[in-house]
Amino acid sequence: MAKYILKRFLHGLISIVIVVAIVMMLIYSLLDRTTIFAEDEVYRKLQNNARTTYTYRRWQDYGYLHYVNYNDWLNEQVREGKLDPETKDEATDLGRKPEDDEGVVAQYVKEFTDYYESQGYKVERLKAVTSRRKVAAGGQAELFAHKDRPLVSRLWSYFSSIVTIDTIHYVDEDVDIGKRELTFTTHDPVYGGEKFSPAIMGNGTKHKYLLYFDDKFPYLHQNLITINLGTSYSVNKDHDVLETMLQSQGSYVTRPTVFPSGHVEESADDLHTAIYLEGSLAGSELLQSRFEDDYTNVLTRRGGRSKVAFSFSIGILASIMAYALGLPLGVFMARHKDGIVDKLGTFYIVFIMAVPSLAYIFLFKAIGGSMGLPTTFDVNNGTALMYVLPIVSLALPSVANLMKWLRRYMIDQMNSDYVKFARSGGLSENEIFAKHILKNAAIPIVHGIPGTILGALTGAIITERVYVVPGTGNLLTQAINFYDNGVIVGVAMFYGMLSVVAIILGDVLMSIVDPRISFTSKSR
Template structure:
């Protein structure tokens, strides 16, 4: 069993990698990259050279190219101490044309060109875009930059290398004076004023201030030693990782008395346990200076509702349980009383679900539920009523009920015609005993394999159902990303789906081997 599971996991990982590679080929090679600007409000406002440099910066952000500007090159030389302030100022005088550049600028432009061309970059100079009177247009300043297309293999390796981030005390730039780079264990968490017994591990020099902590939110113990990065969003939730987008709480802020590291107390929604490092933030903000003692100032806020994945999972799991509770017994009864009234009604329902488009019957359920039973037809996080869950759950469950009824009935009828059933009848067993002890168990075996997948894929949400009922779940995330050409989200969500598929198949195989003793994943040599 262990060997089989290991091989399946290995093949699953390979399959997930292949899926990501395929999606990257489709997204980065076969689609027109200029489509990323279709819904970009900043792009339409830009003109002249600034538009061109903005294009390159967005291509870099979306993962199409490597991009670096001459001005950044000079800034890095100055930051590292290789040039002084006077040299930096003179090196930035690149002129409106190449002929107008200072001697110092020409010297460093040559160094910039040589360094980047040796790495396969193409150097581009845009002379100043001037009006007829010689004045430079808005956004028309001269610029020099280097670009290089990112090879697919580099893109894939980079993605998987950054998939899991392991926090460490060397995360903050080594040149930054932040004091001792340490991990400190405490039994009395400072978030609670240092008076409540609550173990925590606090870092300095790490990305996260808290590497381990306890609170009253599920799963109650939290760690930031290793965090999953599925890919950064560029448009759907700009600058936020896909996994964080799916798992961050939503709704209205929860305000409570918060004791900040400086001792300042105020009503706030800030979750100090989520504080991450932002270089220079303490000096740049007076508000931060009154609250924090270091640059661990970026926090996630407490909100009063579940995350996108949370909403999808709750609705999906309840719908899955409901579908199995109803679908399997009804399918069994249809087979038990084949061609009877119940079988005919069940067959009609199955045909209805198959024949009618899902969009149509979901709207039908919505109309009946709203007008007849006065149930909420849209999801309102602030209302707090549990009734808003009813229609989305029913709309998800009823098609699954029909599917389970159909297959359960079919498997039961197939088993009813088996030889072992005839022997059971000849042995004097009643029909009820035959159904309960033999037919039901054997017919349920193929159904069991799909249970883990049904539960796991509840986390991905249901696209149509969530859109119709305005559920703030994860189901709409992929369609939003496709519509907005958000490559990071497309790749990240695809990988998430692929991993869930692999896990559900493995769990399905394990579960079916537990139900059916005839199935074994071990082999014995002769």
């Protein structure tokens, strides 16, 4: 069994890589990359050369290419000690045209051009745009190099960074870091050191808190190991896809907060999420009054549930409803084949299959609304009633599907030879159905249970759109609408992993239900 599971898991990983590669190829190679600026207000305001350089910077952020600006390259030379600041300031002053470059400027422009062309980059020089002999807005001369990222490189970069382990060597700078170390405390400073609350804190790490307790389920949390599915650039700017799905939503929840400086105030800042942000403390008097180092980038506490929580709650309750109704009805239809219940059930199955899901979801929404049930979700002031219509809309097609397949499997089993032998052996019809037919017919149904449970995490795209559910199903459509490539790839990865795990668990569960099924190969 273990050998089979490992083999199936490895095959699943290969399938995931192929799926992600196809998604990346569709996004980065076949679609027009300028579509990412459709809703970009900054892009619309910029003009001339400033818009061009902004375009390339954003293409680099979205993973289309590698981009290096001449001024950024000069700054890097200063940091590496290859160039002094005075010479750098002089070299920055590009001429309005390439032929206007002289002295130090011409020297470093040539060095920049020669180096990046030797690395396979395309070097572009934009002449200054003038208006009445003055440089127009955004028309400063620009020099930069760019190179498209190959698919293999993009895939390697993505998969090699999915799992990261935080270490004390994360921060490159030594400024304001002090001693790089991990510290264990039994009295978390977030609570003012007044109550027993163990925590492991880092200095030089990305996260200030690597392990801590709080009052939010599951109460013990860690930032030591992080899963990175991809960074969002539009839907939830600069946040990872998984973080977007797990982050609480809704209005801010404030409480008395003890900041590292000792300052106490009502705040929604969650200090346990503090991340190192270079130079942030020096540039803000407000942060200086609250923090003692550059671990100032924090998330906020919100009162609502996360996207995954909303989707999973609806999905799992809809699944329970579907199995509770679909299985008994499927059994009853099979046992009373061609009866009135079987005919009514068949009509219902045909209706659900024939009518587009969007049509009957809107129908149920209209009926439920006329009965006074909530037809949209309220993240902050929601009630249990707002779950009713989405659950019913999601469960009814699953009920029909379970009825159809269980009825079919049972009728197939009823015509099998072993059933005839059982009858000839004197077993009653009830014994034959309970001990033989139902058990064998349920095996394919059992295989789909893990997929149903894990599938609840992915949400339901149409149902969540209609009922305005802030869940994970709506996340993919939002990402597509805003051309958020990182989220699209991350969600595809998430769906792929759940599918692989669901199939493996289904096989294991099926072998448990039916001991005749074995995944071990025996040599003769």
